[in-house]
Amino acid sequence: MKQYCYCHTLIGRLLLVGENGLLEKLHFPKSADHTVIEENWNLNEEYFSDILYQLKEYFAGRLQNFKVKMHLEGTDFQLRVWQELQQIPYGKTASYGQIAKQIGNPKACRAVGGANNKNPIPIIIPCHRIIGNDGSLTGFGGGLELKKDLLRLEKVPGLS
Numbered sequence: 159m160k161q162y163c164y165c166h167t168l169i170g171r172l173l174l175v176g177e178n179g180l181l182e183k184l185h186f187p188k189s190a191d192h193t194v195i196e197e198n199w200n201l202n203e204e205y206f207s208d209i210l211y212q213l214k215e216y217f218a219g220r221l222q223n224f225k226v227k228m229h230l231e232g233t234d235f236q237l238r239v240w241q242e243l244q245q246i247p248y249g250k251t252a253s254y255g256q257i258a259k260q261i262g263n264p265k266a267c268r269a270v271g272g273a274n275n276k277n278p279i280p281i282i283i284p285c286h287r288i289i290g291n292d293g294s295l296t297g298f299g300g301g302l303e304l305k306k307d308l309l310r311l312e313k314v315p316g317l318s
Contacts, residue, residue, distance in 0.1 A: 161205040162195060167217050169304055172281075174206050175199075180229040181209055184279045186300035216281070219311065222248035224282045232276065235266075239273035246287045249312045255291045267291065275299065281308065
């Protein structure tokens with residue numbers, strides 16, 4: 159049975175969804191992907207207690223590396239991109255081109271962007287750390303202001 163709960167943060171209310179001891183989704187307040195809570199889902203903060211604690215610590219600036227068991231569904235390419243995103247250190251950024259090279263497909267910048275956009279567990283899989291090849295901030299499912307807020311929280315150099 160699916161479990162869900164809400165996490166109240168300084169960026170708004172996040173929705174967490176999981177099953178079988180694994181996190182499956184994390185949604186931003188203004189996410190384009192609207193998850194509908196189904197009647198048979200169970201509202202259960204205890205199920206997510208460790209993740210809620212980690213998110214609280216992250217937003218307080220005391221946690222840099224999440225340790226969360228996840229279940230990800232996607233294409234092989236998306237899974238490789240999401241795995242690579244998790245290698246970007248806290249407070250650092252990488253470009254679409256860098257990620258494409260890291261996964262062995264240097265011409266796949268646009269496809270990396272597409273996979274980044276489909277990331278089901280943002281923040282924990284840090285898609286906000288991806289920037290344009292020219293160093294610019296680019297699209298983000300939670301909006302560019304939220305992306306800036308997350309990068310400022312992580313004290314990424316060059317943001318005002």
